[in-house]
Amino acid sequence: MDKQKLIDTHKRIAPYIHRTPVMTSRLINQEAGAELYFKCENFQGMGAYKLRGATNAILQLSDAQRPKGVVTHSSGNFAQALSLAAQRLGVDAHIVMPSSAPKVKVEGVKTYGGKIYICDPTLEAREAEADRIAKETGATFMHPSNDLEVILGQGTAAIELLQDHPDLEFLVTPIGGGGLIAGSALAAHYFGNNCQVIGGEPFEVDDAYRSFHSGKIESNETTNTIADGLKTILGSNTFPIIQKYVQDIIRVTEEEIVAAMKLIWxxxxxxxxxxxxVALAAVLREPLRFRKKKVGIVISGGNVDLGNLPF
Amino acid sequence: MDKQKLIDTHKRIAPYIHRTPVMTSRLINQEAGAELYFKCENFQGMGAYKLRGATNAILQLSDAQRPKGVVTHSSGNFAQALSLAAQRLGVDAHIVMPSSAPKVKVEGVKTYGGKIYICDPTLEAREAEADRIAKETGATFMHPSNDLEVILGQGTAAIELLQDHPDLEFLVTPIGGGGLIAGSALAAHYFGNNCQVIGGEPFEVDDAYRSFHSGKIESNETTNTIADGLKTILGSNTFPIIQKYVQDIIRVTEEEIVAAMKLIWxxxxxxxxxxxxVALAAVLREPLRFRKKKVGIVISGGNVDLGNLPF
Structure with missing residues (x-):
């Protein structure tokens, strides 16, 4: 994972993604006591940063792989991302979704032409179904977070943020499977100027926090959080990068997540x-650490079921 | 109202307002069958275009008027706008608000340091209270929409939109008191290239539509619409500008307003x-008229009570 790989990745996917804006808020800065720069990947195509990684992974398929399509399992945003990237690049996408996936995300996959397979909402069921499809169709399996090309793609949001604001002292992202923070940490390492990378994670699914401190990949016994994108656990590729390049993980309560979400809205x-x-909630939870610092926050996505809001 | 006045106004207020972004949406363009350019005044300071007019009006106060402050009555956005503009410019703001005003807007006025006076939710009660305050304090009354300096200020959003996209064939805004559309129509007249100006208005408060066709200012018997900013009627200054420079007014149902709002969200x-x-709803209601046209839409504001959403 050298610097050139990140540069090449950004160049490769740039024609297919939006360079999203960086927004600021005087009132939220006042509340946080810090200078916050929000990289708005909610404005990315399909509404989340995951289009970056999906696009990169598909562009890296071989000529033999491409006609056989791709398959993944995802509770939502990666499913939409792979569907849209595949549609744009003329590749078939098979998408395994848990029956618990938000309706708006299932609809999104349909809109983008992905072929949907609903399964039980367990990791085992998702993996088994994706495995079956890969064997039957010859489609290439793409992991939503642990794939190296996906990780590189996700890191390009932080590259852009650091191009716009090279003097960020912190970069904060949510942690689910770890693809976003791993890519962002690589970007901060190669493109930042002593920029510390911090993960935000719900107490309710604090597997990454526990993994970070125990030194091995931990899982969650329950996943009772409103942050539906963060229920997955770290992987064999994301975890070592996080161990090496991420400085800390801050956990937040469900109430803090909802309050931060409402504040942004x-x-x-x-x-x-x-x-x-979750990322803003982490910053608001530790005002002393971030006081008067320049903090980049990756707003990972904006796909919300409007019929089911927490306020 | 010559072109130079608009140019001077924009120059005068530019240091105090955001130049808001123009956004587009591939999916909404598909649905509308047109090319839409959204001028995002929801990102304006205090969350609405009204900061423009309020700032201009206060900057035009005489040295004698300034120390005595300003007074207005408003159901919401102009109240916040005048409060914030006054606070920034060191002027006192007295704000008369109807008891029916959304809580988030009352809170906004408080945040921005406006002095609040609650009255009955009728135009008569609002006017009487503002009149009393003006007499007692010597504050200069500023009408939320009918003041000429306010109208000029509101027109600057359309100036910026036309600077960014000079070839717009239509410009669509909502109509309440008429300040936004009157200012926008002046801007389109002087800065557009045969740009037609269309108003969007709820059927439930279609006073402007009826005024436009009868040739005299009409009022509403009821104001049963979700579009709380559009309950006011045209004035002696806004109406003649609308008669001269606005091409048409399209009415929309409450269902169409909610559907358009949800689509944007x-x-x-x-x-x-x-x-x-309401402005997008008007475009979606008449697909033939706007088919394949370049249409500018002024997103007037983003101040919503999240505890009271229509979906």
Whole structure:
């Protein structure tokens, strides 16, 4: 994972993604006591940063792989991302979704032409179904977070943020499977100027926090969080990168997530999903650490079921 | 109202307002069958275009008027706008609000340091209270929409939109008191290239539509609309400008307003208030008229009570 790989990745996917804006809010800065720069991947195609990784992974398929399509399992955003990237690049996408996936995300996959397979909402069921499809169709399996090309793609949001604001002292992202924070940490390492990378994670699914401290990949016994994108656990590729390049992980309560989400909606007038609010919640939870610092926050996505809001 | 006045106004207020972004949405363009350019005044300071007019009006106060402050009556956005503009410019703001005003807007006025006076939710009660305050304090009354300096200020959003996209064939805004559309129509007349100006208005408060066709200012018997910013009627200054420079007014149902609002929230990931959605609803209602046209839409604001959403 050298610097050139990140540069090549950004160049490769740039024609297929939006360079999303960086927004600020005077009122949220006041509340946080810090200078916050929000990289708005909720404005990315299909509404989340995951289009970056999916696009990169598909562009890296071989000529032999491409006609056989791709398959993944995802509770939502990666499913939509792979569907849209595949549609744009003329590749078939088979998408395994748990029956618990938000309706708006299932609809999104349909809109983008992905072929949907619903399964039980367990990791085992998802993996088994994806495995079956890969064997039957010859489609290439793409992991939503642990794939190296996916990780590189996800890191490009942080590259852009650091191009716009090279002097960030912190970069904060949510942690689910770890693809976003691993890519972002690589970007901060190669493109930042002593930029510390911090993960935000719900107490309710604090597997990454526990993994970070125990030194091995931990899992969650329950996944009772509103941050539906953060229920997955770290992988064999994301975890070592996180161990090496991430400085800390801050856990937040469900109440803090909802409050941060409401703050962003009310003050910034943008729609962010609960998983994205976790990063701001982490900053608000530790005001002393971030006091007067320049902090980049990756707003990971904006796909929310409007019929089912927490306020 | 010559072109130079608009140019001077924009120059005067530019240091105090955001140059808001223009956003587009591939999916909404598909649905509309047109090319839409959204001027995002929901990202304006205090969350609405009204900061423009309020700032201009205060900057035009005489040295004698300034120390005595300003007074207005407003159901919401102009109240916040005048409070914030006054606070920034060191002027006292007395704000008369109807008891029916959304809580989020009352809170906004408090945040921005406006002095609040609650009255009955009728135009008569609002006017009487503002009149009393003006007499007692010597504050200069500023009408939320009918003041000429306010109208000029509101027109600057359309100036910027036309600077960014000079070849717009249509410009669509909501109509309440008429300040936004009157200012926008002046801007389109002087800065557009045969740009037609269309108003969007709820059927439930279609006073402007009826005024436009009868040739005299009509009022509403009821104001039963979700578009809380559009309940006011045209004035002696806004109406003649609308008669001269606005081409048509399209009425929309409450269902169409909510559907357009939901579409913007889901597809563009931005928070817009119901009054703003009226403009998109008007475009979606008449697909033949706008087919394949370049259409500018002024998103007037994003101040929504999140505890009281229509979906």
């Amino acid at each position: 009310e003050r910034m007038k943008i729609i962010v999903e609960p998983s994205s609010a | 889901e597809r563009m990931k931005i928070i817009v208030e119901p009054s703003s959605a």
